[in-house]
Amino acid sequence: AQKITQTQPGMFVQEKEAVTLDCTYDTSDQSYGLFWYKQPSSGEMIFLIYQGSYDEQNATEGRYSLNFQKARKSANLVISASQLGDSAMYFCAMRDYSGRGGGNKLTFGTGTQLKVEL
């Protein structure tokens, strides 16, 4: 079974600073995918970034980058130049290929609440 662990219930960062949100995972699969989603107080899950297990380069999307360390089974999200609008809950998730039809269901961690301060 897959498992995602996010050990930081809450994080504070000052505006314009960079912040790293931690995510470790556990899986016996050789091929897997890792995602980060942002959930503002409105409730919608917003896709941020994806990393495939065979991708040699760390994924980047604008101010978001994923620090992927396969041997350590970690997939930390780095947000550069934090903005007030970045205040939200952030979830790390792993794609599960098992099941009929090849799966693609996601297993989520418990999330990290990020607060950006002036």
Place this chain on the structure above:
Amino acid sequence: DTGVSQNPRHKITKRGQNVTFRCDPISEHNRLYWYRQTLGQGPEFLTYFQNEAQLEKSRLLSDRFSAERPKGSFSTLEIQRTEQGDSAMYLCASSPNWLDTQYFGPGTRLTVL
């Protein structure tokens, strides 16, 4: 291009009543997923569809839950004889195909009194 939409956004019901939620995926997305999120937790998988076929159901989906996607477009999630433990956010997501990124709707927040 509109995103995933869900209705209603909020639902308050009394224990024992039936409720139905609707999800409209992004146009031409073949896969549709339902998740449940309780307070302080990440979303948990409930079920998913490939077009109109329901391919997998989680153990979380008791006999009181049923989901349909009759024409491979919108989907409904019905909960019969609601219990207080059903209070949660119900999230719908869709993806174009098998390995594509899932895009989520705004969710339906259910409160069972």
